[in-house]
Amino acid sequence: MDIGFIGLGGMGSAMASRLIAAGHRVLVWNRSQAAVERLRGEGAQPVATPAEAFQADAVLTMLASDEVIEDVIIAPGLLEIARPGLIHLVTATISVDFAKKLEKLHAEAGVAYIGAPVLGRPDVAAKGELNILAAGAADDIARVKPVLDAIGKATWVVGSEPHLGNVAKLAANFVLISAIEAMSEAFAFAECQNVPQEKIAEILTGTLFAAPAYKTYSAAIVERKFEAGFKLALGLKDVRLMLAASEKAGAPLPFAGVVRDNFVDAIAHGDGDKDWAAVSRVAFRRAALTDD
Secondary structure, eight states, X not given: OEEEXXXXXXXXXXXXXXXXXTTOEEEEEOSSSHHHHHHHTXXXXXXXXXXXXXXXXXXXXXXSSHHHHIIIIITTTTTTTSOTTOEEEEOSOOOHHHHHXXXXXXXXXXXXXXXXXXXXXXXXXXXXXXXXXXXXXXXXHHHTHHHHHHHEEEEXXXXXXXXXXXXXXHHHHHHHHHHHHHHHHHHHHHHTTTOOHHHHHHHXXXXXXXXXXXXXXXXXXXXXXXXXSSBHHHHHHHHHHHHHHHHHHTOOOXXXXXXXXXXXXXXXXXXXXXXXXXXXXXXXXXXXXXXX
């Protein structure tokens, strides 16, 4: 397939690389050129404008926010000039309201739209082991199965309305950030009473919480390995999206408010560009513990 790819940060670059390795012709565009040149070396075809990427069979966008999608895709009128039959997969975490707006705009332009946010970090994306939360017309999802199979180990079909994929992604991220925060507080609680956090991490991940997310993030917290896999500042964006959607749906997420405040604290202490597991430093500071 001819596949356009717009947005080549850590996640986007890894996903595009998987598509190239699977034998697809991948047309890549990014605001900065370093990532484009790296992918050119792997066989990607750079394009000069996002509009050219919308002339493929399918186009994936991995853009950081509602505002960036509006600026790069909607405002320039790319839906109106898209190749007939093109399917647009929005793989980033965006607001539920904006996803609903995208549904309307795509329908008006006659462009197929799939909400396809992904679960996984850049290292997982590089292995082609993402979990994809797909929502859209069943025929459209079936048509892009070769794309989904190239970037993910499983596709979870959430429903026929694209915004439902974003609801599912925010719900999953809420559970994940809650786990990170809970482990952070539990480790600080134990350390203050002379039980090493390493022991608590070993117990948790060897018994009740023997799951990949707990193993990955408990190790990051204990070892203070906060090289950005998913930046804390982007995590704060996601928490705000959760809170906005929960308020509109009438389904309060009180713990998300706690996590939001701790993310704000962490960013104020200079950790915004670190992995979001660095929010653990807030719990350790409050317990008067060093985190080095």
